Amino acid sequence: xxxxxxxxxxxxxxxxxxxxxxxxxxxxxxxxxxxxxxxxxxxxxxxxxxxxxxxxxxxxxxxxxxxxxxxxxxxxxxxxxxxxxxxxxxxxxxxxxxxxxxxxxxxxxxxxxxxxxxxxxxxxxxxxxxxxxxxxxxxxxxxxxxxxxxxxxxxxxxxxxxxxxxxxxxxxxxxxxxxxxxxxxxxxxxxxxxxxxxxxxxxxxxxxx
Numbered sequence: 001x002x003x004x005x006x007x008x009x010x011x012x013x014x015x016x017x018x019x020x021x022x023x024x025x026x027x028x029x030x031x032x033x034x035x036x037x038x039x040x041x042x043x044x045x046x047x048x049x050x051x052x053x054x055x056x057x058x059x060x061x062x063x064x065x066x067x068x069x070x071x072x073x074x075x076x077x078x079x080x081x082x083x084x085x086x087x088x089x090x091x092x093x094x095x096x097x098x099x100x101x102x103x104x105x106x107x108x109x110x111x112x113x114x115x116x117x118x119x120x121x122x123x124x125x126x127x128x129x130x131x132x133x134x135x136x137x138x139x140x141x142x143x144x145x146x147x148x149x150x151x152x153x154x155x156x157x158x159x160x161x162x163x164x165x166x167x168x169x170x171x172x173x174x175x176x177x178x179x180x181x182x183x184x185x186x187x188x189x190x191x192x193x194x195x196x197x198x199x200x201x202x203x204x205x206x207x208x209x
Contacts, residue, residue: 012040036065060084086188114151
């Protein structure tokens, strides 16, 4: 049986190798050191041409935390944390339901997965320019922060687990949760669902990794 350190390193490597939509690229980044004994982080950026008028630029961050002893608040030993932000037309933020709509995109992305203890916030902001910058159009920004306990197939170390056999412990792979995060980014950017058969791309490795 592999050690917790080795097992988490394998999961982190799988996350970084996720096949994602071609409009984004992801790369490993430094992780927070005080939130859990183990953590891995990915960042996402848009890679479409800046003059593409069909969708907006979005960026974000995915963090996977792991405490082998389990965390009561998580009800598990793993926790996925995402951040997604996108600049949008300020007119869009005038919709009184914009917070609910953005959160529904997050829940839609998680619906196919084993995700529990879901929570998060949606923040919207606008900015107007004045003086010599008055001719700039109003700016808008949507930010989604969410976290959940992923039902990973390796998550049997939590003391509260009731799995009785290996088949009962079947769960999602970490890449499924990375895909959910990218789906939220795509929704914020106004991208259509990716049709079946459209090629995806492999995450870009950080230099030196």
